[in-house]
Amino acid sequence: MSITNQDVQHVAKLARLNLSDEEETQLTEQLNAILQYAEKLNELDTDEIEPTTHVLHVSNVMREDEVRESLPIEKVMLNAPDEEEGQIKVPAILE
Template identity: 55%
Template sequence: MSRITKDEVKYVANLARLAITEDEAEIFQKQLDAIITFAEQLNELDTDLIQPTTHVLHMRNIMREDKPGKGLPIEDVLKNAPDSKDGQVRVPAILE
């Protein structure tokens, strides 16, 4: 007995904005049914002693300490700005 119907396959394809033929719907129905069957087998496993994980490998970020440092001189920064005034970069207004 199939766990997913051809109409459900067509419905999901429509949600994904995919145009599929009758033959493709039948193929996808068999493939999705196999996937669902496999997923249901996983539900039978006893996972009570398994700790939840977000990743199978132990991962951590290695980041340097954030230390303030001396910035560029304002004259050098403003050299690259297309427009500046009073030591600040000017940009076009976006609000009316």
Template identity: 70%
Template sequence: MSITVKDVEHVAALARLELSDREKEQFTEQLNAILKYAGQLEQLNTNDVEPTSHAMPLVNVMREDEVRPSLPIEKVMLNAPDEEDGQIKVPAVLE
């Protein structure tokens, strides 16, 4: 599988990016190099390698949940940019 300039244009359109012709060519070359490298990785024999989710033995440190009183709504609304019917009103983020 290889990436074409048309593929790069499609992804750029989805991301709302405007790319020059040179950038399209550059990204096409870079993405194809990445795919070529991934193809090399597919050739590795991993039969004796134990599956892992992390290369390092990482563990999340969590604290116990505890119920605590929250701020009164009046204090919360003092910091709100705008308020309507007891709710914080923010500008729309979707068209």
């Protein structure tokens, strides 16, 4: 598979890019080089390689949920800038 100047012109039109003839030629060459490299990767024998979703082994480290007492409302309100009827009062952001 290779990219032609017409392909580059079509994509440029879709992206509303005004490319000069020199830019079209340069992009065509660069895109073809990328495709040639991808074709080289297809030559690799990957039969013994297990499929992965990520290059590095990544796992979430999460603690178990524990039921425990929460802070009493009086202690929580000590940290609130303003309080009204047992709720934290904040400045209005909408009129």
